[in-house]
Amino acid sequence: MCLAVPGRVISIDGDDPLTRQGRVDFGGVVKSVNLAYVPEVQPDDYVLVHVGFAITVVDPREAERVFEYLEILEQ
Numbered sequence: 001m002c003l004a005v006p007g008r009v010i011s012i013d014g015d016d017p018l019t020r021q022g023r024v025d026f027g028g029v030v031k032s033v034n035l036a037y038v039p040e041v042q043p044d045d046y047v048l049v050h051v052g053f054a055i056t057v058v059d060p061r062e063a064e065r066v067f068e069y070l071e072i073l074e075q
Helices: 060-074
Strands: 005-013 021-026 029-034 046-050 053-058
Touching: 005 029, 005 060, 021 046, 029 046, 029 053, 046 060, 053 060
Parallel strands: none
Antiparallel strands: 005 021, 005 046, 021 029, 046 053
């Protein structure tokens, strides 16, 4: 099963559209993510990430709902 997870973009590095990287916070875990598919993304936006690539920008409320569900699953 493949799973995409939302995260908040903390910072963006690089100008090349294919190799631009973002530091993305997944509820406390920060990872480097390729931003090639979301050239419009800015810091504090929420993105949906699959296998190291941000594949779309998501609504912050929707991202928060997913975080709430994940927290419930951990209990």
